[in-house]
Amino acid sequence: NAGVMQNPRHLVRRRGQxxxxxxxxxxxxxxxxxxxxxxxxxxxxxxxxxxxNIIDESGMPxxxxxxxxxxxxxxILRIQQVVRGDSAAYFCASSPGLAKWxxxxxxxxxxxxxx
Amino acid sequence: AQTxxxxxxxxxxxxxxxxxxxxxxxxxxxxYYLFWYKQPPSRQMILVIRQxxxxxQNATENRxxxxxQKAAKSFSLKISDSQLGDAAMYFCAYRSRTGNQFYFGTxxxxxxxx
Numbered sequence: 001n002a003g004v005m006q007n008p009r010h011l012v013r014r015r016g017q018x019x020x021x022x023x024x025x026x027x028x029x030x031x032x033x034x035x036x037x038x039x040x041x042x043x044x045x046x047x048x049x050x051x052x053n054i055i056d057e058s059g060m061p062x063x064x065x066x067x068x069x070x071x072x073x074x075x076i077l078r079i080q081q082v083v084r085g086d087s088a089a090y091f092c093a094s095s096p097g098l099a100k101w102x103x104x105x106x107x108x109x110x111x112x113x114x115x
Numbered sequence: 116a117q118t119x120x121x122x123x124x125x126x127x128x129x130x131x132x133x134x135x136x137x138x139x140x141x142x143x144x145x146x147y148y149l150f151w152y153k154q155p156p157s158r159q160m161i162l163v164i165r166q167x168x169x170x171x172q173n174a175t176e177n178r179x180x181x182x183x184q185k186a187a188k189s190f191s192l193k194i195s196d197s198q199l200g201d202a203a204m205y206f207c208a209y210r211s212r213t214g215n216q217f218y219f220g221t222x223x224x225x226x227x228x229x
Contacts, residue, residue, distance in 0.1 A: 033216065042119075042206050042219035043160075056215045089158060093217075104217060106152075106160035 002027065004094050004107035005074075012113045019079040019086070021110045025094030032075040033104055034067060037089040049075060050097070082114045117142045119209050121220035128197045129228050135182075136192045136223045138207030145169075146212040149183065149190045154222070155203040163205070166190065194225075202227045 005024040013019050025032050030051050035043040048056040049069040060067070064082075069075040079086055089111045093104035118141045128134035140149070151163040166174045166183050173181050178198075182191045194201055207220040 035217075035219075040221075042221045043217070044219070045216035048215040059216070091160065093160075103162065103165070105162075108157070108159045111158075 006107035010111050013082050014115050021077040022074040023092030024074040029094035029096050031095045031097040032069050033093040034077050035091045084114050087114045117218045119218050119220040121223050123223045125224045127226040133195045138190045140188050140209050144211050148210045150208040151192045152206045153203045197227050199227050
């Protein structure tokens with residue numbers, strides 16, 4: 001059973017470009033979470049999605065950031081018109097949603113660098 | 116909002132010795148979960164150990180154990196017989212039973228000295 005997959009692992013964008021980060025959850029998991037880790041900090045929650053639905057986006061910046069988890073395919077975190085402050089590691093986690101612990105299994109992360 | 120505090124940015128331990136990493140948290144809830152994650156240089160987040168708040172007994176996983184003090188809202192991680200492969204960032208995390216998100220501390224960087 002493959003773990004949570006994220007790609008690309010490293011992404012370089014110039015200011016003003018768009019960044020698309022992809023996350024494929026573990027097989028059988030229908031819940032996806034996105035976190036951001038700024039340098040020297042812990043992970044900060046951004047958004048929680050189930051298939052075709054955004055459940056909790058309380059951690060998402062109000063502008064330029066969006067997320068989706070379509071019926072088919074990976075979850076996408078999209079950052080429009082990137083700025084230097086968006087440089088960070090972005091982690092995706094998935095869970096089956098119904099297990100006692102609702103434990104989240106993390107992907108390896110995507111490191112975004114904005115030049 | 117829940118907060119998780121790790122007051123030790125850096126710790127070091129001699130190989131084969133024991134080290135304890137501290138974590139405190141703030142919550143008004145009575146039912147929740149606590150976790151310790153390890154993040155090696157590869158940046159992969161690896162679950163080390165977890166604890167249910169309503170269980171008095173401290174969780175143990177091989178060389179890793181916790182000291183959970185619910186009244187004090189403290190959740191420390193003890194690593195026994197430290198190995199070079201234990202060197203990493205360690206994050207303490209909180210999740211309420213009904214919540215969707217994890218709340219992470221800022222991490223403790225552990226160095227293991229040969």
